[in-house]
Structures are given as structure tokens and as C-alpha cells.
Amino acid sequence: MTTIKDKAAVVGIGHTAFSRRSDRSELAMAAEASMAAITDAGLTPEDIDGIVHLNMDTVNEVALQNALGIPNLRYFPVFAWANLCGAVANAAMAVATGMAANVLLFRSMNGRSQRRLGVARQVELSGGDDAFSFPFGLLTPALCDAIIARRHMHLYGTTSRQLGAVAVACRKHANMNPRAIMHGRPMTIEDHQASRTIADPLRLLDCCLESDGAGAIVITSAERAAGLPQPPAYVMAAAAGTGPRQGVHKPYASAAMAEFPETTFVAKQLFGQAGVTPGEIDVAQIYEHFTIAVIIALEDLGFCSKGEGGPFVEGGRIEIGGSLPVNTSGGNLSEVYIHGITHIIEGVRQIRGTSTAQVPNAELSFVAGPNFIPTGALIFRK
């Protein structure tokens, strides 16, 4: 059986400036980020024959194709649930089977100035399930994730200060990254503890940014990657998954209400495919709409045992210099929130050795997508 292992590589990365108000269209930002990624890869728009993106993007592949002057596309699936790692897995299949040569993946959103995802009226219906939760007040991701945070605290003794340790780590890395929205704004655990409650026990500094920006990457085959200017970030493994009785930000969808069954399922496939263990990972980008997501994901991905995510994030372990630096560009909490495209870009930088919070000699760079929703993850290798 052919697999995708080591068959594809990210050879180009690009992004716009990150802000709270771009004053630009999402199409203009998508085109800028895409051209930056294509140029970084040493390619031109004529070389691109695949575009993948999220189905919630307002920019479609035809609009972007025409804006960039790409002659033809032959590969253009879209992805639900902000599953950008699943999109990379799919693009890896396409280049591994010759169905596309060079694939552009982008995400562009004016998430603050145009469409605020955290506002209740803009939460999307998810196939009927919301009929059983919206009337009872589970209107936004924060309100739903607060329940699993409280449950995790109840079951395992997780504390608000442990949630804060995730926020502090992200902010520390953002302060090393001049592109980050929160660059130049240091934050302590006391700042976290003093921030106002959004959805108890989640505080303001537990929540991701609302921001404007776009990012893009170029994926090609391992063979072509060898002839391009940048050091390839090989896709060692990539996987997507849903859990049993999958919910979409629905705490009642899993029995324990303090775990992500879809994440456990993805981790099993991913590490099986790669043939490595979580302990061998050098650096990780873990999607955080809220701090609690990192703590639970670290458990369900296998980086620590169930219930030990709280202690795991303490003592600088997930900060640069710790045993598993997490979200080294500042993450969704402190760099920018554009659905994790920046986590993938930062995962590539760690392989190239160009991060502003570089892990020395990083060989295996891990990226996980959103949890509490159908998800995906990937491992880049040098």
C-alpha cells in the first residue's frame, strides 16, 4: 500500500500583516499571502495547479485563481471545521498520486473587522444538533468550552493558574515575534488572574484573539521539493478524524465532558503513520481557541497522561527552553487568530530554523488543529 508518509513537503510560506482592522478585502489579503508563499517557494502562479481552503472562507478558489493569474486548477477540494491539517493531508494525497503538482493552501479572514466568530448570532448551525443546545444558552464556543474547562477542573484538579500558564507561554513567544499582534505587551500570571470573566471559568486572557489577516503555504512532492530554494518541511504524517457521536462544540457529545475523542482518534492514526511517539516531538503548535484546549489536547494527543495536562503546562515546560515548547510564534492567543494557518506556518519555520523562538535543531515539528470539533494534526520532519 502506498501511503503519504514523506511524499509531500511544504516549500513556501507567506502571510499578510496581522491587525485588528485590515481595511482590506479578504480576497486582497488571500492574494497577498498566496503570492508571498508562492514567491517564497521559488515558484510563479503558473506553477500552481491546486488550491485548497476552508469552506467558511469568503474567497473561493476561482476568485483567487483569477486574481493570481493561475491558468488552470485540477485539484480544489474545500474543508469544513477549520480543519487545515486535514487539508494538508489531502494535498499530500494529491501530490503523492500525481493529481496535483503544486498546491496552494490559504486562509483569509477579517475576524475582527468583518465577521466576529465569537458573537452568538453568528454561530453556525451544525446539522440540526444546535437545536438541542442553543435554546439552553450554549450559543458561542466560549460558553461551550467553559463547561469542559469546569469539568476538567472538577475531575482532575486543574486550576485557573494552569490555564494561565498556557496564556503566559503564548504571550512570551509573541513578545519574541515582531509580527505578533500582542508583541510588546508582556503579560504575567497575575495579569491573567486579574482579567475579567468571559464564561466562567474562562477569563479574557484564556480566549484567542479576534483579528484580521491571511496566511498561505505551498505543498509539493518530495521530489520537486528537493530542487526548490527553501529547506523542505516534509509531511511525515497527517491525519483527520471525528469521534463517536461527534459534536461541534457540544460538551454533552462525549461522556466524560473533559476530553476530545476526535483528538485521541487522530493521534492514534498520526503517530502510527509516522512511526514516532509524542515523546520524540521537538516542538508543537496546538490550536487554542481557549487555553483549556491546549491542556486537554496535550493529554488526548499523548504528550501526557489523562488529567495531567494542568501540571504539564506549568514550570515553563511549554515555553521556549522547556521540554516541549508550544505555540512558539504566540499562537491564536497572542500572535493572530486566522484558524490556525499560522500554526502550520510556524511549524514549517521550526523545521527551517527561522522561528523567532527557535527550538535548536528541531527535527520533528508537530501541529494540531482545533478540538471539540472534527479535527486534524500533522508532523513535519526536517
Add this chain to the structure above:
Amino acid sequence: MTTIKDKAAVVGIGHTAFSRRSDRSELAMAAEASMAAITDAGLTPEDIDGIVHLNMDTVNEVALQNALGIPNLRYFPVFAWANLCGAVANAAMAVATGMAANVLLFRSMNGRSQRRLGVARQVELSGGDDAFSFPFGLLTPALCDAIIARRHMHLYGTTSRQLGAVAVACRKHANMNPRAIMHGRPMTIEDHQASRTIADPLRLLDCCLESDGAGAIVITSAERAAGLPQPPAYVMAAAAGTGPRQGVHKPYASAAMAEFPETTFVAKQLFGQAGVTPGEIDVAQIYEHFTIAVIIALEDLGFCSKGEGGPFVEGGRIEIGGSLPVNTSGGNLSEVYIHGITHIIEGVRQIRGTSTAQVPNAELSFVAGPNFIPTGALIFRK
């Protein structure tokens, strides 16, 4: 290089009843069609680990997973532009690379009772391009396709009676198919000529049905297919594509205004991948939102020369018994219009030998998706 050629097969097909008013939800119909396809394949929901569908479907993969009791999904991209053949190509990649074992593809729509796609107010924006056409009256697919029909008549002498020959062929096949909405309603070329104008030169009987229904197929690897009850319809080739300066039902997007550049591009890939020529195809299902689409697609797919599509469809050539029977279940014009999932199902039946308008000993069964929009096509072999 690994390719997808002959690596995947359709092993299950299923659908609901077809009507003008289902009185059922699109989720209920999707579940019924899916269970029928899974059962036909000799499988159970536990065997399914991938679901693919169109991004315009109101039913998402999580809702369907939960409705069917599927434990986990590991593959679930979605597809724009009604590109179901592109979805089959993608699913073939997934089974060829081991990223999924058994993939369910469905389409469910209450296209008459719930959401009428041909109504101007419901035409979707397509990335900004509509700003240059909507104000000038190009509000529906019929209004746009009428322009290319008239242009094709001007350039090549195509006649309204030739358009009618497509409608008559589809209706003839529908009258052999008890499931077809137009079964029991014979139609002559004079009926076509007497039908009222919808968008000159397109008449009522040049237009596809508005209808309710759902269909589904199950795709698996060639290895697994060999052990399942139904004769496999192997995916010999499948491809997707956009043309230069791709439009979405925009007549001005191609210079000649009487051709589908995306279709020419797809055909080149498809027949190259398969290693066969259009002349070797035994039977074809060609997506027809309007009769003119079949005439132009036959040209741009290579079944006849440019400009000869009109004469090609005359004299019973595309009817059962002719040299290239087209839309043998009645097509979008006379069986049901659910975005061409029924074309794929009928393409499989021709390989199994179970069509109600069966082409004797059909070995190569061709299916093409919508044109005048990003498109796809595939070839099934016995």
C-alpha cells in the same frame, strides 16, 4: 509515480424516491440513500470511515455520521461547484493512499420543495465576479446559458431542433426507467418546439427538472472491492479542472462564448490518465442543466469536433441503440435533478448491466459533471 488508475471502485449505489415534493428533511433523505448504498455494498455503517459531499448540501458529515451510527471518520473533504466527479477522484486518492477504507459520497436536496436553484434571488455570489453580471440581468443559470446557446447557433448553425434532440433522448430513456419523474410522459420533438420560452433560445423542455431526492455511492479500494457482492465499477480515471479566467456561469469568461475551456482541460487529463479515447466509450452520462450543455460538452470532451455537437445528437445517435447512448436513466432533464449524483449511479449500473436502458456489454462508462463552472469527469470500467 503512483496514480489513481484502477485503484478504486464503486461497490454500492442507493437513492430515495424522486419527486417534486418529498415532505422529508434533506438529512432523512441523505440517511436513506446512504444506508441503501452501504447495504448494496454488503457493508454496515461501522465499515464507513469517510464521507464526502457538496459544500452546498445542508447536511454535513457529522450530522450524517451520527444519523447512521458511524463510529469515526478519518476522511471528510467537501466539494464546491457540484463537482461530484471531482469528489470521486479525491476519494480514489484516499483509498489509494490508505487514508480511508470505505468512502460514502452523497447528495441530498429538496430542489423543488425547499430551495429552487433557478430562482434569481437564490443564485449565489461567486467571489465578486457577479458584481459585473447581476446588474446586467445575468441572474440565473438559464439566462447565462441562453447566451452561449445563441452564440453556438450563430457560429455553427446549431438549431433549436438539435437542442430538442437531447431532450427527446433523455425523455425516451426516462420512459424506460420507472424511477424517473417523467416516466410515463412521452415527449416528441414537436412537444419540445411547442414548449414556452424560458430564456431565448432555451425553452421549458431544454431545462432540467426541479426536484427532490437523494443519492449515494460507496467507494472502496480495488482490493476490497473484489470481495464484495456487487460487480465493481472500477474508477479507471477521474479528473477535475478549471479553465483560464474561469467563470461561474459567465458567458464572457471564455473568448468564444460557445465552449467550455474547463471541460477541454478535464478531458485532456482524463483520457490521458485512462489511456483510452472518446471513441472507445460505450455509454455516457453528461450533466445537463440545459440541453445546450450536452451539445457543447460532447465537442469539448472530444466525442465530436468543435461545432459538430448539433448534428452529433441527431438521428438517434445519443439514444439507446445509437453509437453513444447519453443519459440512459433520463438525466437531469427527465429522471431527477440532484446535481448529477444520479449520473454517477447510472454510470455504475451500466457497468453492472442493470440499467433500464442497458448498453449491451458496456465496458467503458463515462460520466461528466456540470460545465460552464469548475468541473470534473470520470471513466468507470468493468
